[in-house]
Amino acid sequence: MRMGFWVPQRGMEPETNISQAMPRPNMEPTATPMEAMSCWGMEPMTNTLHPGLVCDAPLGHELIVELTMPQSLSNILIHLIWSTRDRRPCLDPSTREKTHAFLAGVVRQCDCEAYRVGGPTDHVHLAIRLSRTVSVADLVKDAKAASSKWLKTQGPEFADFSWQLGYGAFSVGMSQKEALLLYIDNQEEHHRTRSFQDEYRDFLSKYGIAFDERYVWD
Numbered sequence: 228m229r230m231g232f233w234v235p236q237r238g239m240e241p242e243t244n245i246s247q248a249m250p251r252p253n254m255e256p257t258a259t260p261m262e263a264m265s266c267w268g269m270e271p272m273t274n275t276l277h278p279g280l281v282c283d284a285p286l287g288h289e290l291i292v293e294l295t296m297p298q299s300l301s302n303i304l305i306h307l308i309w310s311t312r313d314r315r316p317c318l319d320p321s322t323r324e325k326t327h328a329f330l331a332g333v334v335r336q337c338d339c340e341a342y343r344v345g346g347p348t349d350h351v352h353l354a355i356r357l358s359r360t361v362s363v364a365d366l367v368k369d370a371k372a373a374s375s376k377w378l379k380t381q382g383p384e385f386a387d388f389s390w391q392l393g394y395g396a397f398s399v400g401m402s403q404k405e406a407l408l409l410y411i412d413n414q415e416e417h418h419r420t421r422s423f424q425d426e427y428r429d430f431l432s433k434y435g436i437a438f439d440e441r442y443v444w445d
Contacts, residue, residue, distance in 0.1 A: 375388060
């Protein structure tokens with residue numbers, strides 16, 4: 228909403244004292260400008276030069292304008308993938324479930340939505356709605372750092388745990404959301420006959436992303 232109110236410009240004050248000519252109505256201290264205008268019998272009018280601006284300034288008076296921020300909206304579905312360091316198969320069923328829940332919590336703390344987190348023993352898949360105020364790189368950095376630190380507290384076997392340095396991020400149409408969630412839910416079955424590397428290569432090829440085998444697994 229946009230609105231404005233007026234004050235007399237210096238040297239153009241009306242001769243009549245308004246407070247004497249018109250008794251001040253009984254107004255709450257928290258009354259909004261529009262409520263105050265109504266109490267004083269003022270009717271807002273539309274500014275012809277700026278139709279979105281509501282004001283009540285008579286000619287010859289200065290207009291003080293108060294503008295709110297415009298609304299910005301987005302709905303971006305991202306499929307994130309990354310593996311454990313050297314694709315180490317260390318995420319057993321119990322640890323895996325807690326790790327997926329922890330990652331979902333980190334994603335939500337970054338003002339994004341985690342629709343699904345899943346994966347087998349050596350990598351994770353995340354289906355997330357990306358906040359318009361967070362970059363993919365920052366989200367992944369925070370998720371990896373927090374979860375890696377937490378995993379190190381889950382037992383001596385995780386003392387040197389880390390994720391791979393890289394990651395994959397793939398945009399998905401909202402019409403394909405349910406298919407993506409089903410794909411993540413079926414990861415364990417999917418990888419009975421297929422490695423993470425084969426799967427990842429397929430995604431890179433599908434999205435037309437050039438890569439170098441010497442570095443893509445770091």
